[in-house]
Amino acid sequence: MHLSVQNLNKTYPRTEVPAVSDINLDVQQGDLVALLGPSGCGKTTTLRMIAGLLEPSAGSIRVKGKEVTSTPVHKRGMGMVFQSYALFPHMSVLDNVSFGLEMRGGGRRGNRKAAKAALDMVQLGHLAERRPAALSGGQQQRIALARALAIEPTLLLLDEPLSNLDAKLREAMRHEIRSIQQRSGTTTLLVTHDQDEALDMADKIAIMENGIIQQYDAPQEIYEHPTNKFVANFVGKANFIPSTSVRQVGEGRYSIEAGAFGDLTVPGVVGIKGDRAELVLRPHRVRLMADGEVAADRPRARGQIIASSYTGNVVSYEMQSSDNDRVIRIDQLSHPADRLPVGAEITVSFDPEDAYLV
Numbered sequence: 001m002h003l004s005v006q007n008l009n010k011t012y013p014r015t016e017v018p019a020v021s022d023i024n025l026d027v028q029q030g031d032l033v034a035l036l037g038p039s040g041c042g043k044t045t046t047l048r049m050i051a052g053l054l055e056p057s058a059g060s061i062r063v064k065g066k067e068v069t070s071t072p073v074h075k076r077g078m079g080m081v082f083q084s085y086a087l088f089p090h091m092s093v094l095d096n097v098s099f100g101l102e103m104r105g106g107g108r109r110g111n112r113k114a115a116k117a118a119l120d121m122v123q124l125g126h127l128a129e130r131r132p133a134a135l136s137g138g139q140q141q142r143i144a145l146a147r148a149l150a151i152e153p154t155l156l157l158l159d160e161p162l163s164n165l166d167a168k169l170r171e172a173m174r175h176e177i178r179s180i181q182q183r184s185g186t187t188t189l190l191v192t193h194d195q196d197e198a199l200d201m202a203d204k205i206a207i208m209e210n211g212i213i214q215q216y217d218a219p220q221e222i223y224e225h226p227t228n229k230f231v232a233n234f235v236g237k238a239n240f241i242p243s244t245s246v247r248q249v250g251e252g253r254y255s256i257e258a259g260a261f262g263d264l265t266v267p268g269v270v271g272i273k274g275d276r277a278e279l280v281l282r283p284h285r286v287r288l289m290a291d292g293e294v295a296a297d298r299p300r301a302r303g304q305i306i307a308s309s310y311t312g313n314v315v316s317y318e319m320q321s322s323d324n325d326r327v328i329r330i331d332q333l334s335h336p337a338d339r340l341p342v343g344a345e346i347t348v349s350f351d352p353e354d355a356y357l358v
């Protein structure tokens, strides 16, 4: 393992609730791992302990098998980029990028060469003599990245690096950072509260809530097979259908009664105990059935559209089902001309294999 974090804990002085509890995290060489969770869940605290900027209350951090828990920050050889890029305004771009190298000693010529190479990597070699103030937000962001990469870090630590950029640029920079990270092969930890960013960029995502990692998996696993309701709710949109008479019928398979949808057999988290659970059904996997359509083998429910919203490519409906008070959300890729009015009676169905019991 390139990075191995074990039982990491942090309780800040004069506080009672731990900010981070028993974090375990293994990161493979060359991977980009996202720490994803709502504000205040302990992402920055975790990252700062790994960086050496904050002393853990307990636990250990190993890089390439070597214990670094007590190693001072400047000896860990990690590169960091924060939300505020923290570039020095009075220095040229090139001097900013060579700064980290200068701090570590080494010859000036070699340092400048390495800094140039890092600038070329982020495709800003031509701006080497500019001052940061003369650059756009996206360019400053890339300079900060070049500065972190110039030292050829053992680990690249990014704390919400894109949150100061506007939406369009943020998306472009996602791909830029990802591609630079892959080309340089730098093992990277990315802190973000943005699920799209994590899904788009990461090899693996650690979902955090209240200082605890709730799930650590590849993006697709997190989305398709969330281990609990928090994860399903935080990543992507979800309908939660209360299900009763839950009975295991195989490894990770259950027979359930899913309210208006009736008796079903569905995949789910291994080891659900008790006879109640919730069925996660993504809104875009709910299908509007055409009038008179028969799909005998599919669960279905009838109801009335009580709200709809239009966001260009998708129309989202809320359907109140007729036989109980449940509201089902439905996302349809559709033409605006097809949009159904509020009050319309509809029938919806889904493939049970596309749902997931938690």
Ligand code: ADP
Pocket (backbone or CB within 6 Å): 012, 013, 015, 019, 037, 038, 039, 040, 041, 042, 043, 044, 045, 046
């Ligand atoms: P995130 O980065 O996920 O938003 P943080 O790691 O910054 O979360 O914070 C985790 C928790 O620790 C929060 O409840 C926050 O209020 C608390 N916290 C962060 N820094 C300090 C500090 N210096 N002193 C006391 N509590 C802190």
Ligand code: MG
Pocket (backbone or CB within 6 Å): 043, 044, 045
């Ligand atoms: Mg933070």
